[in-house]
Amino acid sequence: MNTRLITLTVVLLAVPLAAQADAVSGLQAEYKTQGSGEFTAAAGKALWNKKFVDSKSGKQRYCGSCHTDDLRKQGKHVRTGKVIKPMAPSVNPERLTNIKKIKKWLLRNCKWTMGRECTAQEKGDLLAFLKTL
């Protein structure tokens, strides 16, 4: 094998492993390529706590509707009543480790809560906030 081929092999193997090891950085890098600026935990926290009104039911919705205000505690799905494990990675180490899962739920939960998808900037800010918990 020549050195270029070895380098290429190493890079191809390392990329998915690194992304898995730090899903948040991987996603944030992706969001930057979509035009986002710097991400801040403060902006993420503000959005997490922001109250929206559902146009159909007139009811208030926000991220805490299901995850509660204390992200270190267990949440409860506002519609189904199903228990949701704590969101804070400090008490639930499984959180923010799986890119596919994060993407799926950010899409679904932004739509349900805000009535639209989150922008790349908003998603990066939310992750910056959640990873501090």
Ligand code: HEC
């Ligand atoms: C209608 C209930 C509900 C609301 C409101 C809600 N979520 Fe969730 N969320 C869930 C459920 C259910 C899961 C998947 C089950 C689990 O991970 O415990 C989840 C999972 C997640 C995950 C996956 C985290 C991981 O790595 O495991 C993220 C990120 C997330 N939610 C962010 C948000 C954000 C941001 C908002 C507000 C825009 C929000 N959620 C509002 C119900 C909700």
